[in-house]
Amino acid sequence: MDGRNRSSLTTIHLLGFQTQHSIAFFIFFLLLIIYCFTICGNLLIITLVSYNKSLHSPMYFFLSQLSISDILIATDILPNTLHAVLMKGTIISFSDCISQFYFFGVSETSECLLLTVMCYDRYVAVCRPLHYTLAMNFQFCYKMILICWVLSVSMELVLTVPISQLIFCDLNVIDHFFCDLYPILQLSCSDTSFVQLEATFLGFLFIAIPFFIIIVSYVYIIITIFKIPSITSRQRVFSTCSSHLTVVCIYYGTLLCVYLIPSRGKSWDITKFLSFLYTVATPLMNPIIYSLRNKDLNRSVDKISHYWQGLLCGKP
Template identity: 45%
Template sequence: MSGRNESRVTELILVGFGNLYGFNILIFIIFLNIFLFTITGNLLIILLVSISHHLHSPMYIFICHLALSDIVLTINTLPNLLGAILHGGQGMTILGCVIQCYFYSGIIFVECFLLTVMSYDRYLAICVPLRYITIMDITLRTCLFVLPWVLGFILNLIGIIPISHFQFCDGNIIDHIYCDFSPLKKISCSDTSLVEFLGFVISTPMFICPCGVIILTYVLIFITILRIPSTTGRQKAFSTCSSHLLVVVAFYGTLIIKYMIPSIGHVLLLNKIISLLHTVFTPLFNPLVYSLRNQDIRAALRKISEH
């Protein structure tokens, strides 16, 4: 046992995509541009909502919070991945890796809750429009803005604190594109059963309950839309929630596929690709959806560009 203690590592190596066969520079430039476009696009949405008074409704403030969560997710994962692509691997301290793991899982929880409260907001606006202002008062709005961030990062501590005590003596290679529990578990010589149990107990309801609420609200929304007598009215009602529905499908679709694919053997590359879609392309996809499909945001952007 003492021999294993002596071999404990203090630095972890993030592999990323491993051998890129001489295309490192090209792929680095592509991902660097994605990083810059993602940050710029999400910051632009926050700026437009902040300075445009007609965008100060709860729906657009929720979009701001979603944009902020995408910025945090991108800044948390992409810089180290860029380093791994450029140099064939990126060194990270154990603390740095744990912090990245904490912010990654915390933001995933935050976005689950944000998409849920956004679906509730769309439900109120479409199904009970006459009571929308009364129900969505300043108190409820404040709670719905703050609660996703509080729940996401506080509940996430339950699983992260045990991970921070992991000892690594079976190697220091993280064969993934960011620090996550699964690759950390593979190289840890600590007992990971408690973390696996806590992860299951926390993650299952935090994914299933929001997803269930979203499905229920959209069933009620679609029923309400189908009852609208005019085609124009149905199209207008659906257009107010179509962007959110696209983001929900992209977020939960990639997330579900990611955790259904085991990180072993020949499917490891597929797992990395799905993780890439979830952590890199979804934050890029969200501002494109809301800017291209939302007339109010496009109008605010035109107004600013004219000045």
């Protein structure tokens, strides 16, 4: 390859969002607010689930793990994006770019697996309520969480290591706001067919199959809900699943549009927007959706608010 190797590419220039200078500061502060709310909202859920005994159930345990995944992806993506908005692009090292892609992949894979496990939890709760306590014991929940994170960390290594071994050209400009798979592969001078085949296989394994499992599970859940004679009971049961279903629709809808719809004819602006939805908007929306539609979380927040108000007013 003309004597070039992967060490010839030492830096990556991320273009980010190419916006007018007049609105650059507005976008910067908007993204900064999103980042702060994402971190605070997800940390609040983790804290509530950890310290409130009424939330010590499988559903909230899985939700706290989902919040950890959201914090990971927001911290991986947004700091560089904020810098790129202010500076009309940002320059990072090649190793940092690969690291960003790795942690992005870990968080996205874990999110897919966690949403699937949460769906199974709702399936057992609605369709097999008599077996719920036995099936969803905490030993089983801990095993599921461990499997989700181990698979995410190990499988992403399987994809990231071959990418880091590719031969890259002198061109180092990526028209994106983070180091995603296909923008990185476009910089390579070597044959990337094996990596693309590997990415397709892993995408089918960790995106398509979990999505199929979720769809089938919700078909059974909806059928079971319609069999409930009382309308009030139907609404109560469906409300326990609606938050999860909303998050699944937003997350998988954008994820499938980016990675499963052919990129030919799809502009980078559309790709950036869709990528923004599942890397930035979804981690922000998750705590909002769950807190707005969940009475247990709302009660826990009220208890903490009253507790701190009592401390500030000098009441024990």
